Amino acid sequence: xxxxxxxxxxxxxxxxxxGISWICFARISMSYIEREMKKExxxxxxxxGMGARAVSYAMVIALPAGVLKNYxxxxxxxxxxxxxxxxxxxxxxxxxxxxxxxxxxxxASYVKPDDLIL
Numbered sequence: 001x002x003x004x005x006x007x008x009x010x011x012x013x014x015x016x017x018x019g020i021s022w023i024c025f026a027r028i029s030m031s032y033i034e035r036e037m038k039k040e041x042x043x044x045x046x047x048x049g050m051g052a053r054a055v056s057y058a059m060v061i062a063l064p065a066g067v068l069k070n071y072x073x074x075x076x077x078x079x080x081x082x083x084x085x086x087x088x089x090x091x092x093x094x095x096x097x098x099x100x101x102x103x104x105x106x107x108a109s110y111v112k113p114d115d116l117i118l
Contacts, residue, residue, distance in 0.1 A: 007108035014101035021094040029087035058091040
């Protein structure tokens, strides 16, 4: 088995891990934060273009406080304040899994053998 096929397998596994982390973050962290926001009288965003809400919450929670303080897609201050340590761990896991999976697939597309027809 050559490097290309190893990278494809590794990329598939990493995207499976990314999918699991996405579901865990959305079902555990996002639902908790939005429920707590409703208790404070703040409405969560009504849009969710292709899962962008999950990425937005994850970035707000995982990155340092000052980086996304004026973020317009979600209420960054409320999301950061209402998040628990578990939410931060899930957000970091979600973002890293997505980044690693994307990098592996991009590297695999770069090292693809020329004689391979897909």
